Amino acid sequence: MRRLFLAACAGVLLAVSCAHDKAASSVPAPPFKPEATGRGGAAATIDVRATAAAIEILKDGGNAVDAAVAAAATVGVTDLYSCAIGGGGFMVIYLADEQRVVTVEHREKAPRALHRGLFYENGAPIPMPEVMTSGLSTGVPGNVRGWELALERYGTRRLSEVLKPAIRIAEQGFEVDETFFEQTTRNVERFKLFSSSAQLLLTPDGKPRPVGSVFTNPELAKTYRLVAKGGSQAFYRGEIAQAIVGTLARPPVVPDAPRKVRPGVMQLSDLADYEARVREPVKSTYRGYTVYGMPAPSSGGLTVGLALNLLEGFEPASMSRVDFLHRYLEASRVSFADRTAYVADPEYVDVPVAGLLSKDYAAERRKAMDLASAAARELPPGNPFSFQEDPSFLPRTAAGPSASLGPSVLDVPNRETTHISTTDKAGNIVSYTCTIEAEGGSGIVVPGYGFLLNNEVTDFDVPPSPTAPHANIPEPGKRPRSSMSPTLVLKDGAPVVALGSPGGSTIITTVLQTLVNHLDLGMPLLEAVAAPRVSQRNTPDGKSQAEPEFIASPEAAALKERGHTFTSSGQIGAVTGLRFNPDGTVTAVAEPKRRGGGSAMVVEEAGR
């Protein structure tokens, strides 16, 4: 996504403002960098223009929150298939002055008229692809309110200021690269179903816009301008809200569409009433580090915390790398059994947070890890409720833990999302994951407004039986459980590392594996990010998904001898992160290769 630079313009910031120059835009870009070390602030994202937008805001005196929102809004232009104002996200913020961590949760929520029954037909769950590309899949978007709330409470700039870089790029355009082309190609048939999506995203003859062509989105620029002028109210009330509700009620399906598209049930009041939440982070400890993550409705912080607690019982220095990887996979399997059973929207379900994070519970759950041979198997959940500090804490459903889901019903691989990492000269840090769920979300562009609507409702679980209990079933007004895991690690009160990733439920294992690579196996952060990935998520087949490079490794061969089985997955995740070095510099890190490579920048490069 990131190979757009205009040689006619000197430097990244100028490149952004010169992007309308079509002659210059075809000039090959200088390479982006996946790592940068320096002072005065830093940013890493999957897209060079988004990183540049964050650095522009930092250089202008904005703080890490301002920069993160500027980067997210820019991703909404240049990587509109991953995160945009039609979606939601989770932001973990370190406030340097107060030495405090807060989170801004702006997850999409189910419309009030949405209920479980809508996801079954003739007693069976509606097939995933049908739900995904439909009005039914769209949750009430959270990003605009989340951005505004984060800026109001913890930022120094207004939405109107931080949206400027994104508006400029939407108007002036950017050059389509291989990644953008491939993302469009994978979704052509979905986009062709909707006149608005085809018009914005495809050529007049229904093909992906070619690599090297200039993509402009004046309608999104107009939408951003409305938000810049009117704040979040301009999004959640008024013409944008009406356009969203109208689009979902009557998706703009082309005549002779080859398939049925279900309408949604969102009302204007769902948008008008949307609230982002400031939530306490999930806090756990690991070998002397303090780990902060996102609480429910994301399962990220709790699952990472539990897995690390399990791993804390083993000393990496005392064993081979293969032995430790074996434990990493088993710890992940055990944590996912609990995550799937117990974590959901905390406003609807009593999530046993203290129990899941209790060191005693981890000691108990460690017994479920098979240290000798990890046969492919699906583990049942444990009972964290008996480890709650408050013994009267009981699951709200008399039926006990969630029903088994069987083979995934509303779960697909190849999901998209994006992670943004920023820090400023004062030492504030933002670790921010945002999404529209699948690559291209619901596939539906709001006509005249230039953005795709999310399909986040597909993150609810729909058990095979319409009456089986489950913590994460669709319910009116509920937030679907997420796996997004923006993470921050401190030691003795000082920041050490911040990171996160996209990748659906593999987000959790990617964050876990990268932390283990860095904190336990001693890899520098860039190496920890680049290392081949393997993901164990307690799926019914018991197998681990792994990248081909991992499957081809000697470690994988040794793990197979210990009973592990792997399925090849293609690329897993796309991490960005920050490493806070002992000398006071910060190293910003992005993927060197995955998703076409990301971009890391600092305000002042070290040594200059």
Ligand code: GLU
């Ligand atoms: N919707 C997913 C979640 O909230 C993220 C999708 C992705 O990362 O691709 O967990």
